[in-house]
Amino acid sequence: MKNICIVGAGLGGLAAAIRLQSKGYQVTIIEKNRHAGGKMMPVKMGEYHFDFGPNTITMPWVFENVLQNTGFNLKDYLTFMRLERHTKNIFPDGTVFTQSVHPDEMIRQLTEIDPGAASVYWDYLKEIERLYKISEKAFFPKAITSLKDFMDPEMAKAFMRVRPFEKLAHFNQKYFSHPDLQKVFNRYATYIGSSPYKSPATFAMIGYLEMVSGVFTVKGGNTKIAEAFEDVFNRLGGKILYNETVKELLVEEKTAYGLITDSGTIFEFDQIVINGDYVTSTKNLIKEADRPGLPDQKLDQYEPSISAFVILAGLKEFQPDIHHHQVYFPEDYNKEFEDIFKHKKLPDDPTIYISHSAYTDRTVSKGSNLFILINAPAAHIPDIHSYKEKVYRTLEKKGIPIREQLECEKLFTPDSLKHLFHAYKGSIYGISSNSMKDAFLRPGNKSKFIHNLYYTGGSTHPGGGSPMVVMSGLNVADSIIKGNGSFRFN
Template sequence: MKNILIIGGGLGGLSAAISLQSKGYQVTIIDENQHPGGKMMSVKMGGYSFDFGPNTITMPKVFQSVINDAGGDSSSYFQFEKLEKHTKNVFSNGKVLFQSANPEEMIAELRKFDSLGASRYREYLKEVNRLYLLAEKSFFYRVFDSWKDYLSPQLSRSFMKVRPFEKMNHFHRRYFRDEDVLKVFNRYATYVGSSPFSCPATFSLIGHLEMNDGVYYAKGGNTSIATGFRQFFEEIGGVCKFGTRVEEIIVKKKRVIGVSTSDGEFLMGDDVIINGDFITATRNLIREEDRLSFPNKKLDSYQPSISAFVILAGVKEYQESIHHHQLFYSEDYKKEFDEIFKDKRLPGDPTIYISHSAATDPNITKGSNLFILVNAPAIDLKRDEIVQYKEKIYDKLENHGIFIRDSIEVEKIFTPNTIKSKFSAYKGALYGIASHSMTESFLRPSNVSKDIDRLFYVGGTTHPGGGSPMVTISGRNVANYILNRDKV
């Protein structure tokens, strides 16, 4: 029986672990944190329950298939509920637009703002569906272990059809005219940690997932996906070592042979899968002489994705006006992204996102559990900056009629500093590498190590990219690569 070691128990590591364990491998997950799921983390304080992230769930079949394909019944571990009117968008002038996967409802909403958008909405849905189907067929479910893989005629044809040279903002202006409506659809760039004015229009396919397929919530909290994965994995014989840090990946003659841990153990592995930030894991766990393709200088040259300034606020009075997913947009959206990526400072007028899962699932928490997020650059923040910016966020909410400051019973703040230390994230970035240049978008670090045999990477910083479904798919892809190699 072959031993597989997985460093990190996020969704990518868990999905790879389940797929391999169910096929007869002995898999061990090693994670320095005490919980499964990585950034999909539950935070409980004083009777309040929060999902740190991700908050928006799409592609539920991706998660279900991990357990179902391994011989289990995913409904025994987590269940999904579709949110009909999934997002409430509030603009600087106070106007509100609700998003829905029902096209008739969306057209009615768009008529209030954008006659062109209303008339072209079905055309938009058709195009983002086309982008998604192309990406799903040609890109999502495969491992690129050599640059030559990108040169196949079929892949080249597909690549040219997914609008790789057009920017997302330009693409959306084909269908929408109103500047506020454009913000709603351009926000999809932040799902891959990027700016809509810099990232390829290819990522507009996210619109298909939300506006055609729909947005979902895992009952009891989205973290139930991760806890369900862990439970099933252990039930089929997998081993979890949480609270254990990997100190080094041991390489001999250009082949991985195991890892050393903070417990002083050496664990042997026939294969090692890294489920963590590609840059920090590569730099911190592998000796530079063993990774000639990724010396420190190259690793330090990557542009980090968006980070976040997050407030978890437990409010004793239930906030009936706050939707499950709600946004308060900045007046000048382009300026906000320029401040983040060019000036590398906190936005002066931030767009505020709130996840209020109690709006759908009130029994999971007391009062209102507000996950309040502002996009931020991946920089270190000083204590006085953190305090001042928190008050700025509360001030903006009050300008929109949300008075919660005096009703907060529990509060916890996460900054780029926190994310960097808690999740070993590159400079505190949420998605690792930004998806702005062609290389960053389409030639992300491979799932297969270029330098070390039997070493693999899964997670949002490698192919196929960020977002919980893609991360889960990356784990399945690597597992299938190993299974095909071993002809299991």
């Protein structure tokens, strides 16, 4: 029986662990925090419950696939609820545009705001479906374990068909002439921590997931996904060690034979999977001598993705006018990304996103549980309390009684992400997708320097977002199984 260690109990690590454990491997997860799920972290303040992230769930079948052939069914653990009218977008002039999976509702709204967009909306849906289907077939289903995988003829052919040389903002201009509508669909770049003015049009496929397949939430909170995975892994015989931080991989002749934790404990394993940020994990856990050609200086050249300034605000009375997903857009969307990526500062006039899961599921929390997110640079942010007050004043002008109703609050910054999750410079997704190279040639899932070391998570292939991270974990597990064969208990 092969003993495998997974460093980090995020969704990718949990997915890999469940598949490997179900195939007869003995898997141990070592997790620095007290919870499983990584950024899918529950936050409770009295009677208020918040999902730190992710707030938007798509592709529920990916999560269900984790338990395939394990004897367990995710539907026995939780219920996915489809949000047919999922995001209420509010423009600077007060115009409201609600995204819906029903094309007739979308066209009716578009007719009032942008008649030209209404006339080509079906064309838009057709094109984003094409982009998604190509990506689903060519990019999602396999781990990247060597340069040969990137050079695969089918992948290369698919690459040329997904608009890699066009920017997302340019793509959206073809279908939406109204600048505020462009902001709505350009916002998909932030789902992968990037700028719509720099990232490839390929990511317009996210629109297919939201506008056709649908946005989902989990009854009782999205964190129940991680809780279910944790329970299944334990029932399969896996082991999770919490509050234990891996300090270094022990490497000899290009093979990792074990690791040492900050408590001084040495663990020995046959194979290791790192479920964490690629840059910081590689720098912190692998000596430079064991990764020739990849010094710290080279790793530091990666551009970090967007980070976030997050306010969790519990309001005493339920606010029925705040939708499950609600977005307030600024006048100048382009300047927001200049502030973040060029000037490394919080936007002067930010997009304000609110997740209000109590809108859909009143049982999840007392009152209104507002998860308020501002896109931020992956950098230290000074004077966060004055910025918080600025956000509160803005929302109060929009009619949300924050300070009048506020019963509890908690703030998270890029420094919080760096501390909690070893996130690269405090970023959410590790590496941005602002360049074509980092969008398509993300770090592979197998180390080039250590034979038995694999990577999973949002900073590696196939990318960020909870479904992608889960796919990454499954792909890594399948690659390990393919290389070793499965081990069955008698």
